[in-house]
Amino acid sequence: MSAEPISQFGQSPMRVQKQIQLPFSKAWQISVRSIRIRLARSIITAGGIFLGIAFYSSVRASSLFPIGEGPEAIAEANRQTWLAVMALLVCFVGIMNSMLMSVTERFKEIGTMKCLGALDSFIVKLFFIEASLMGVVASIAGWFAGWLITVTIRLFTDGVRAFGPNFLTGSLIQMVTAVGIGTLITLVAAIPPASRVARMPPAAALRSEI
Amino acid sequence: MAANEYVVRTKGLVKIYTMGDEVLRALNGVDLDIRRGEYISIMGPSGSGKSTLFNAIGGLDRPDEGSVFINDVDMAQLDARELAYLRCHTIGYIFQSFNLIPVMTALENVMLPTVFAGTPTDEGIERAIELLNIVGLGHRLHHRPAQLSGGQQQRVAIARALANHPSIILADEPTGNLDLKTGEEIIALLRRLNKEQGVTVISATHDLKMVDVSDRIVWIRDGKIAKIEERADVEINIGQMEGEEALV
Numbered sequence: 114m115s116a117e118p119i120s121q122f123g124q125s126p127m128r129v130q131k132q133i134q135l136p137f138s139k140a141w142q143i144s145v146r147s148i149r150i151r152l153a154r155s156i157i158t159a160g161g162i163f164l165g166i167a168f169y170s171s172v173r174a175s176s177l178f179p180i181g182e183g184p185e186a187i188a189e190a191n192r193q194t195w196l197a198v199m200a201l202l203v204c205f206v207g208i209m210n211s212m213l214m215s216v217t218e219r220f221k222e223i224g225t226m227k228c229l230g231a232l233d234s235f236i237v238k239l240f241f242i243e244a245s246l247m248g249v250v251a252s253i254a255g256w257f258a259g260w261l262i263t264v265t266i267r268l269f270t271d272g273v274r275a276f277g278p279n280f281l282t283g284s285l286i287q288m289v290t291a292v293g294i295g296t297l298i299t300l301v302a303a304i305p306p307a308s309r310v311a312r313m314p315p316a317a318a319l320r321s322e323i
Numbered sequence: 324m325a326a327n328e329y330v331v332r333t334k335g336l337v338k339i340y341t342m343g344d345e346v347l348r349a350l351n352g353v354d355l356d357i358r359r360g361e362y363i364s365i366m367g368p369s370g371s372g373k374s375t376l377f378n379a380i381g382g383l384d385r386p387d388e389g390s391v392f393i394n395d396v397d398m399a400q401l402d403a404r405e406l407a408y409l410r411c412h413t414i415g416y417i418f419q420s421f422n423l424i425p426v427m428t429a430l431e432n433v434m435l436p437t438v439f440a441g442t443p444t445d446e447g448i449e450r451a452i453e454l455l456n457i458v459g460l461g462h463r464l465h466h467r468p469a470q471l472s473g474g475q476q477q478r479v480a481i482a483r484a485l486a487n488h489p490s491i492i493l494a495d496e497p498t499g500n501l502d503l504k505t506g507e508e509i510i511a512l513l514r515r516l517n518k519e520q521g522v523t524v525i526s527a528t529h530d531l532k533m534v535d536v537s538d539r540i541v542w543i544r545d546g547k548i549a550k551i552e553e554r555a556d557v558e559i560n561i562g563q564m565e566g567e568e569a570l571v
């Protein structure tokens with residue numbers, strides 16, 4: 114219990130209880146519902162993540178195919194590195210953009226939930242769960258799509274001989290990296306604005322326009 | 324008991340907005356005592372500070388000076404979780420723009436405060452249905468806000484405000500977005516709930532129809548209380564000032 118409420122009016126001060134902290138399962142339940150309920154919007158947001166990661170993954174998948182030796186190979190390796198960096202940048206901007214949009218358009222909803230008794234931490238939890246779920250699912254799908262495109266093209270142009278010796282482990286590592294990067298960027302884009310609004314006085318959150 | 328007489332008291336409330344070089348005292352020393360079970364209207368022209376006062380009383384914004392006491396508890400002394408408890412259990416909010424969650428049905432919107440209160444789901448659903456029946460929307464449980472008229476949305480908002488048995492309903496221009504007739508219905512509903520459930524209603528408005536149902540009218544101008552009148556006095560005054568239609 115915090116400081117004794119002070120009454121200037123001489124009556125015995127009444128106490129205010131502390132708001133209960135809802136269990137994680139409740140936040141999970143509400144987040145999953147929230148994604149499902151606005152499915153069309155969620156798919157558009159996830160689409161941004163998907164495209165970003167698919168692009169990155171298709172570029173990365175090129176490195177699964179050996180490029181031989183000599184100056185030409187070095188030039189090609191440099192080109193691939195450069196492409197991967199660019200892809201990562203594009204993917205970063207794309208995910209940031211779609212996540213920021215989807216959080217910003219819900220500032221008013223966050224303000225409303227605070228008026229109804231939601232704790233700041235609960236709101237952050239909601240957005241953390243939502244962003245993680247969207248990030249993981251969209252990144253897995255994006256990685257697979259990008260990987261499939263590059264591998265298919267290589268298969269048709271060069272045949273099975275083009276596959277490097279570490280094709281499987283390489284793919285696996287790339288999957289983990291892509292999902293990690295995708296989820297991380299999604300969280301970085303979603304959590305700071307959501308927690309900033311969650312910490313605002315509700316009046317300010319309700320005022321915020323898109 | 325004396326402790327129960329006043330549900331809200333404000334003392335020397337000041338709220339300052341600074342925009343560049345301009346300093347605006349949106350509230351400039353507001354002292355107001357509101358009795359339990361009262362229906363009180365805060366009247367004033369646009370920009371007079373009604374919403375600012377609404378936010379201060381409701382714990383939605385911190386005043387720069389002065390204090391707000393809810394049931395004799397100084398709001399400035401509360402930590403975040405106590406403040407959240409107060410918003411959840413003690414105060415129900417109604418806004419001009421309804422502020423329903425667009426992706427949720429009427430039932431889910433009304434239930435939401437019970438979720439934050441930790442009420443078991445079955446009980447929450449039961450309570451929400453009961454309330455939607457009370458506000459006359461028992462046949463619209465599974466409609467989304469977009470599928471409801473403005474008046475119906477405001478009824479959902481009123482039901483939501485009552486979800487956790489608050490002692491205070493705070494309304495900021497509840498009829499501001501509604502046509503004349505719907506506005507009257509909403510006012511009548513608020514008055515009915517005030518009488519039947521004993522909930523204190525504090526409503527900011529510039530809708531003169533509100534005068535008719537209010538126990539007291541607080542006239543606010545430039546962030547200050549200009550005068551406070553009992554209803555009996557006001558009816559005569561407005562009758563003289565505004566002509567017949569103001570009496571409704």
Ligand SMILES: Nc1ncnc2c1ncn2[C@@H]1O[C@H](COP(=O)(O)OP(=O)(O)O)[C@@H](O)[C@H]1O
Pocket residue numbers: 340341342347349367368369370371372373374375376
């Ligand atoms: N967030 C804000 N920033 C700056 N000025 C504000 C803000 N909110 C309100 N004001 C100013 O404070 C005054 C009172 O506003 P408000 O309380 O909204 O009036 P009312 O609700 O009576 O129309 C107005 O002059 C308004 O412009």
Ligand SMILES: [Mg+2]
Pocket residue numbers: 373374375495496
């Ligand atoms: Mg206003």
